[in-house]
Amino acid sequence: WMMPELSGPEMIQALQADTETASIPVILLTARGDDDSKLLGTQSGAAGFLSKPFSSLEVISLVRNLLQLKEGEREIANLNKHLTENVLKRYLPEDLVDQIVQGEISIDEKPRTFVGTVLFSDLQGFTRLANETPAATLARLLNQYFEAMVQIVFKHGGTLDKFIGDAMMILFGVPIELAPTQQVRRATQCALEMQAKMQELDSIWTAEGITPPRMRIGMHQGSMIVGNFGSKKRADYTAIGPAVNLAARLETSCEPGEVLISREVATLLQEDAFQDAGTFELKGFPEPIRCYNLTRS
Numbered sequence: 001w002m003m004p005e006l007s008g009p010e011m012i013q014a015l016q017a018d019t020e021t022a023s024i025p026v027i028l029l030t031a032r033g034d035d036d037s038k039l040l041g042t043q044s045g046a047a048g049f050l051s052k053p054f055s056s057l058e059v060i061s062l063v064r065n066l067l068q069l070k071e072g073e074r075e076i077a078n079l080n081k082h083l084t085e086n087v088l089k090r091y092l093p094e095d096l097v098d099q100i101v102q103g104e105i106s107i108d109e110k111p112r113t114f115v116g117t118v119l120f121s122d123l124q125g126f127t128r129l130a131n132e133t134p135a136a137t138l139a140r141l142l143n144q145y146f147e148a149m150v151q152i153v154f155k156h157g158g159t160l161d162k163f164i165g166d167a168m169m170i171l172f173g174v175p176i177e178l179a180p181t182q183q184v185r186r187a188t189q190c191a192l193e194m195q196a197k198m199q200e201l202d203s204i205w206t207a208e209g210i211t212p213p214r215m216r217i218g219m220h221q222g223s224m225i226v227g228n229f230g231s232k233k234r235a236d237y238t239a240i241g242p243a244v245n246l247a248a249r250l251e252t253s254c255e256p257g258e259v260l261i262s263r264e265v266a267t268l269l270q271e272d273a274f275q276d277a278g279t280f281e282l283k284g285f286p287e288p289i290r291c292y293n294l295t296r297s
Contacts (some may be wrong), residue, residue, distance in 0.1 A: 001030035001037075009044035016045050025066045066200075086126045090202050097109040111227025116174040116239065117265070118181040118247035119158070119222055121149070121190055122167040124256045125213035133210070139203065143168060161238050166213075167251075171239055174226050184221060184268040190295035191217045191259045197248035198257075218250025219294070220262040250291060259294035273297065 001008040008028050015021040025047035030037065032051070047069075048062045123145075131137055146163070153160055153170050161169040170190070173183040176215050197204075198215045205212040222243030228235045246262060254260035266274050279288035 001028060001032060009040065012045045012124070019215040027059075027062060027071060027282070029064070037111065044104070049150050050297075111229065111251060113175065113223055113227050114174050114226045114239070115180060115223055116221070116243070117172040117180075117187045117224070118222075118224070118239065118244050119170040119187050119219045120167065120170070120251035121170070121191075121194060122216050122246045122251050123213040124216055125211070126254060129211070129213055137210075141210070145201060148201065151196060152190055152193050156186045156193070158186065158190055162236065169238075169244075169248075174224075175237075180221060181268050184265055185297060187219055187221075188259075188261075188265070188269065188273070188294055191219060191294060192297055193234075195257060195259065213275050214256035215253040215262055216251050216256055217259040218254055218261075219265050220247040220250060220260075221264045221268070222246070245284055246282070249284065250289075253280050253291070256291075261292050261294050263292070269294075269297075 003011070006014065006029065012026050012028070015024060015026065026045070027048040027050055028044075029045035029050045030052065041142065047066055050058060050062065098137060116271075126204045129141070133141070146168075147165075149168060150160060153168075157172065159171040159174055161171050172190075173180070178186075194217065195215060202212040202214070220239075220243055224239040224241040224243045226237075226239045229238050229240065230236055248261045250262060260277060274292040274294050277291045278295045280288050282289050
């Protein structure tokens with residue numbers, strides 16, 4: 001405790017202020033054996049307290065206990081890291097998860113406003129397929145579909161927000177911000193590759209004697225609120241707002257096998273990358289919305 005330049009508690013505080021030494025347990029040695037001194041030593045951050053005079057057995061026992069506690073902390077930290085990776089990898093690309101786990105980047109859990117691109121996809125004819133197909137076969141087909149689509153989403157850096165039955169909600173520029181043009185480039189490449197993959201699945205399922213559903217995709221870019229929403233027992237990381245609603249409405253208005261995009265997306269593409277699809281009366285939007293069919297990214 002008593003030292004010529006720094007006191008023991010002051011030295012502990014200096015060690016804890018340095019990230020490289022903050023986790024090292026420190027035992028505070030002193031002739032002060034009163035309760036107030038022990039309390040002050042503990043409050044300073046001491047992991048253990050030895051009063052003079054002491055025996056070697058006391059030191060060994062205290063060090064052994066601290067090492068066991070430290071090992072327990074490491075096990076908990078590794079378990080938390082493992083759980084974090086498993087959860088994040090369900091909706092974020094693997095390389096992005098690695099950066100988050102390593103502390104290179106972070107996700108702000110508090111909801112905040114982003115400008116992002118939303119891609120909604122859904123299968124037309126899935127209800128019919130569900131009514132005609134045994135449960136085991138239906139589960140196999142749906143998982144085959146999701147497995148193929150998720151690989152494409154992650155390949156293009158999308159964030160898989162959620163599955164809604166056979167539908168998917170995918171975000172670009174969230175939670176890691178991207179320039180609007182980059183978002184649209186990735187999202188349109190993703191959408192076209194998803195439709196191409198769907199044609200491959202159609203051929204496979206048709207060969208099995210199954211009448212396949214067809215995929216519709218709607219896409220819009222705009223302002224949205226992104227963060228964790230829910231209760232203390234259950235919360236989801238998701239996006240909400242008119243931009244999300246518009247993308248969902250575009251999907252429901254899209255022709256099967258097509259990608260319907262908003263004006264906001266189209267303005268960030270080359271003119272030959274889309275065709276005018278006309279105006280649409282969309283539920284929840286008072287004015288008709290001009291839409292376009294995506295032909296290439």
